Amino acid sequence: MSFLTIGSVAIDHLETPFETRYNVLGGAATFISITASYFIDRPMLVGAVGEDFGDENLNILREKNIDLSGLQVVKGGKTFRWHGRYHYDMNHRDTLETQLNVLGDFNPILPDAFKEAKYVCLGNLDPDIQRNVLLQIKSPKLTVCDTMNYWIEKKLPELKETLKLVDVLIINDSEARLLSQSPNLVKAARIIRAMGPKILVIKKGEHGALLFTDNSVFSAPAYPLETIVDPTGAGDTFAGGFTAYLAKVNHISDLTLRKAVLYGSAMASFCVEKFGTEGLLNLSLLEIDDRYRSFLELSRIDE
Amino acid sequence: MSFLTIGSVAIDHLETPFETRYNVLGGAATFISITASYFIDRPMLVGAVGEDFGDENLNILREKNIDLSGLQVVKGGKTFRWHGRYHYDMNHRDTLETQLNVLGDFNPILPDAFKEAKYVCLGNLDPDIQRNVLLQIKSPKLTVCDTMNYWIEKKLPELKETLKLVDVLIINDSEARLLSQSPNLVKAARIIRAMGPKILVIKKGEHGALLFTDNSVFSAPAYPLETIVDPTGAGDTFAGGFTAYLAKVNHISDLTLRKAVLYGSAMASFCVEKFGTEGLLNLSLLEIDDRYRSFLELSRIDE
Numbered sequence: 001m002s003f004l005t006i007g008s009v010a011i012d013h014l015e016t017p018f019e020t021r022y023n024v025l026g027g028a029a030t031f032i033s034i035t036a037s038y039f040i041d042r043p044m045l046v047g048a049v050g051e052d053f054g055d056e057n058l059n060i061l062r063e064k065n066i067d068l069s070g071l072q073v074v075k076g077g078k079t080f081r082w083h084g085r086y087h088y089d090m091n092h093r094d095t096l097e098t099q100l101n102v103l104g105d106f107n108p109i110l111p112d113a114f115k116e117a118k119y120v121c122l123g124n125l126d127p128d129i130q131r132n133v134l135l136q137i138k139s140p141k142l143t144v145c146d147t148m149n150y151w152i153e154k155k156l157p158e159l160k161e162t163l164k165l166v167d168v169l170i171i172n173d174s175e176a177r178l179l180s181q182s183p184n185l186v187k188a189a190r191i192i193r194a195m196g197p198k199i200l201v202i203k204k205g206e207h208g209a210l211l212f213t214d215n216s217v218f219s220a221p222a223y224p225l226e227t228i229v230d231p232t233g234a235g236d237t238f239a240g241g242f243t244a245y246l247a248k249v250n251h252i253s254d255l256t257l258r259k260a261v262l263y264g265s266a267m268a269s270f271c272v273e274k275f276g277t278e279g280l281l282n283l284s285l286l287e288i289d290d291r292y293r294s295f296l297e298l299s300r301i302d303e
Numbered sequence: 304m305s306f307l308t309i310g311s312v313a314i315d316h317l318e319t320p321f322e323t324r325y326n327v328l329g330g331a332a333t334f335i336s337i338t339a340s341y342f343i344d345r346p347m348l349v350g351a352v353g354e355d356f357g358d359e360n361l362n363i364l365r366e367k368n369i370d371l372s373g374l375q376v377v378k379g380g381k382t383f384r385w386h387g388r389y390h391y392d393m394n395h396r397d398t399l400e401t402q403l404n405v406l407g408d409f410n411p412i413l414p415d416a417f418k419e420a421k422y423v424c425l426g427n428l429d430p431d432i433q434r435n436v437l438l439q440i441k442s443p444k445l446t447v448c449d450t451m452n453y454w455i456e457k458k459l460p461e462l463k464e465t466l467k468l469v470d471v472l473i474i475n476d477s478e479a480r481l482l483s484q485s486p487n488l489v490k491a492a493r494i495i496r497a498m499g500p501k502i503l504v505i506k507k508g509e510h511g512a513l514l515f516t517d518n519s520v521f522s523a524p525a526y527p528l529e530t531i532v533d534p535t536g537a538g539d540t541f542a543g544g545f546t547a548y549l550a551k552v553n554h555i556s557d558l559t560l561r562k563a564v565l566y567g568s569a570m571a572s573f574c575v576e577k578f579g580t581e582g583l584l585n586l587s588l589l590e591i592d593d594r595y596r597s598f599l600e601l602s603r604i605d606e
Contacts (some may be wrong), residue, residue, distance in 0.1 A: 089486040092539035183392040185509070186529040206488070208522065218513065219601045221522030225490040258604050298522045299602035301561050 001250045003039075003140065003243065004114055005032040006046035006133045007041045007123020007236070008103060009071065011053070011084040012234055012276065016090070021231045024232075024276035025057045027080065028123030028146065031233035032279050035240030035267045036121070037064040038288060039248040044114050046070035047132060048102045050077035053212070060281065064246060069111050077102040090228045091205055110136045119247035121239055123164070124148050127159040134165055142169040142252060145197070146235065152178050160195060163204040169197035170239050173204045185210065186217075201242065201261060211261050215254050219297040220261045223269040237280065241267035266291040306342075306550040307417055308543065309349035310426020311406060312374065314356070316386040317535055319393070328360045328578035329424030330383065331449065331582040334536035337583050339424070340367040340544030341591060342551040346556075347417050349373035349436060351405045353380035363584065369374065374412050379598045380405040393531045394508055413439045419524065421551035424542055427451050430458055437468055445555060447471040447546045448500070449538065455481050456603040461531045463498055472500035473542050479505045488513065489520075504545065504564060506538060513565050518557050523564045525600040526572040526594070533578045537571040538582065544570035561597075569594040 007028030014021045029047045033144060036043035044067045053073065061068060076151040086093045106129060118141040122130040127147065134143060149197040151159050157226075163169060169192065173185060179195075180188035188214040189200050200212040204222075211218040242264035249256050266288060273279045317324045332350045339346035347370045352360075356376065358453030364371060380406040389396045409432060423443040425433040430450065437446060448469040454462050455478060466472060472495065476488060482498075483491035492503050492515040503515040507525075514521040544566035552559050569591060576582045 026523060184529060184531075186527040189527075190529075204510060207507060210527070217527045219524030219526075219527075221511075221602070224489045224513070224520045224522075226487060226493075228487075235498070255605065266493060296604060299524070300559070301565070302597060 001040070001118045001247045002044070002116065003036050003119045003121070003247045004044040004046065004082070004117035004137070005029050005033060005036065005121040005240065005243075006108065006130065007125050007146075008079045008080050009045075009047040009049050009053070010082050011057075012232060013081070013097075014230055014231055014275065015085040016227075017086065017088045018054055019275070021275050022048035026082065026232060026276055028125065028233075028236040030061070030242075030277060031236035031271065031280070032121050032123050032240035033061065033066045034064050034277055035237045036244035036247075037066060038267075038283060038285065039263075041066045043064065043244065044070055044117060046108050046114065047104045048072040048074055048077075048108070050074055050102050053079045060277070064281075066124050070108065070114050072102075072108070074102040075178040084232065086231065090231055093231070094303060109300060115218045118142070119243055120144065121243040122146065122162075124151075127151050127155055127162040129156075131165060134162070136187050141250075142167050142243070142246055144170060144239060146170050147175070149175050149178055150287065155167040160178075164194040168199040168201065170203065170235075170242065171202055172235065173202055176202045186194055199257065203238060208217040209238075209261055209265060211257055213254055213257060217263060218254075218258045219299075220258075220265055221295060222263065223295060223298070225269060225272065228272045231272050231275060235272040238268040240264075246303040262292055262295045263288075266295055304343070304421045304550045305347070305551040306339050306422045306424070306547055307347040307349065307420035308332050308339065308424040308426055309411065309433065310335060310428050310449075310547075311383050312350040312352050312356070313349075313385050314384045315535060316384070316400075317498045317506065317533060317578065318388040320389065320391045320531055322578070324578050328363060329385065329535060329579055332581060333364070333573065334539035334583070335424050335426050335543035335546075336369045337367050337580055338365065338540045339547035339550075340369060340429070341570075341586060341588065342544070342547035342566075345370045346547065346586065347373055347420060349411050349413060349417065351375040351377055351380075351409045351411070353377055353382040356382045360503070360573065363580070367584075372583075373411065373417050375405075375411070383414040387535065389534065393534055399539075404601060411436055421445070422503050422546055423447065424546040425449065425465075425469065426539055426542065427454075430454055430462040432466040434461075434468060437465070444449075445470050445546070445549055447473060447542060449473050449542045450478070452478050454480055466499040469500050471502040471546075472506065473504040473506065473538075473545065475506045475508065475538065478534070497511065502560065504533075506541060512541075512564055512568060514560055516557055521561045521564060522602075523561075523568055524598060526598060526601070528572060528575065532574045532582075534575050535579060537574050540574040541567040541571040543567075565595055565598045566591075569598055
């Protein structure tokens with residue numbers, strides 16, 4: 001089934017306690033679409049970059065067979081830039097600088113073909129833009145939305161309007177507490193699901209993820225990684241793997257949703273093993289399936 | 304198989320954001336032995352209380368068919384007392400006061416019958432006392448040890464001597480990081496297992512637990528509880544359920560260890576639903592099995 005994502009396409013400056021890298025390809029839509037390319041032919045990417053983005057980065061996306069007809073290259077514009085620093089435990093990071101640049105007045109008009117998309121993954125972005133894109137899509141089969149604390153704090157009414165329109169929300173545990181104003185994640189899930197999304201995924205970093213549906217709660221383990229090189233994009237990658245797996249099987253049930261959480265987790269575990277998108281560029285389907293099976297094994301009890 | 308526990312038997316003063324209770328039966332050995340009583344006939348308890356402990360509390364333990372011949376009632380002595388306060392999110396607590404009282408010079412000599420115990424659960428206590436008890440037991444089949452940050456900080460060399468002698472260590476994630484000096488739990492597990500215990504359980508509170516053995520890592524989910532009344536004793540209850548389940552099946556394998564983690568988790572989830580030991584006093588085996596099955600369902604993927 002067809003897959004579309006919208007989100008930032010960025011150039012990142014990344015600092016970890018062990019290494020610093022400049023001019024690293026990043027952005028939500030980048031991670032999402034590269035991840036989706038392992039599940040879906042020609043994932044559609046909606047975004048904007050500046051002239052500084054460069055052919056090298058465009059070629060990385062082209063090589064993953066991503067449909068870039070929705071990627072505006074703004075003449076004289078500069079690409080969105082993010083500068084982040086991770087702490088020693090890798091669970092915390094500081095944003096040192098954000099340059100919106102071409103994202104400052106990004107207001108995408110979708111190519112006609114993109115309006116037919118069936119599985120839509122709204123990467124973390126201004127909720128007004130997410131909603132604007134969503135409303136251009138004629139009859140989506142599943143809409144998945146990512147967001148972050150920034151939008152919960154700065155544009156809560158707008159975010160709530162977007163949430164009314166989506167089927168799935170993916171957020172992390174601190175964002176879930178912030179959005180719901182409840183410290184208890186079970187209560188938080190009930191409150192957030194009443195805002196619109198019938199399906200809620202709460203990511204808990206090194207503690208895995210929780211999936212809430214009408215019928216059940218699913219607890220997904222995290223892969224026990226001894227070395228995390230760079231957590232950037234892990235959340236986007238999760239959202240991309242989750243949505244694209246569902247697009248591939250084109251069936252929504254508690255079972256496929258649970259599997260989608262594990263595929264999202266598996267892809268995110270590859271992401272953090274290298275800098276930026278590097279961990280996602282040269283995977284084989286066999287490797288992905290092996291990692292998925294490792295996730296299954298982590299919580300399997302055969303009786 | 305026979306089951307023995309040693310640990311504090313206490314009278315607690317508990318404050319949560321919603322309620323305060325005085326003179327609540329508590330202590331590691333109390334929670335462990337009450338929990339074990341659902342798996343094992345006549346769990347043996349080693350501990351000490353003062354004359355203030357009272358018949359009412361003794362009767363609670365007697366009614367659970369706990370063998371109290373190893374419980375010293377010290378003439379003129381006062382029972383160990385703990386005063387704790389939980390914060391709003393229930394994941395954090397402050398110890399406001401600890402009165403060691405009769406535990407101050409507790410140095411147990413086991414009754415002969417107790418020396419034959421096969422499954423031993425060393426509740427959180429001074430590691431010298433834990434080791435002293437362990438050395439009195441002739442040929443234990445499995446020894447499980449709990450500890451806490453206090454002993455890691457104050458008596459690390461003594462704790463390390465005890466760890467050399469035990470098969471299983473159960474600690475929480477912050478204690479694992481403290482003991483190993485590593486923020487990464489996978490690395491922490493490797494370092495701690497090299498100290499002695501071949502089997503390590505790291506409890507993560509609302510995020511479940513991890514089990515590390517020679518062969519694999521197991522990730523157990525947490526039960527999604529909307530209301531936690533009182534977390535006191537949850538860790539002890541986990542240790543009791545874990546060890547007593549293994550004593551019941553009398554077989555140690557990756558499968559029984561995984562099940563033991565879920566039974567420990569199931570018992571702990573009952574514990575936190577009421578104050579002190581109240582959530583553990585009137586369970587049926589059917590309820591316990593149902594809760595265990597809920598844990599299985601939480602992470603089940605049927606393919």
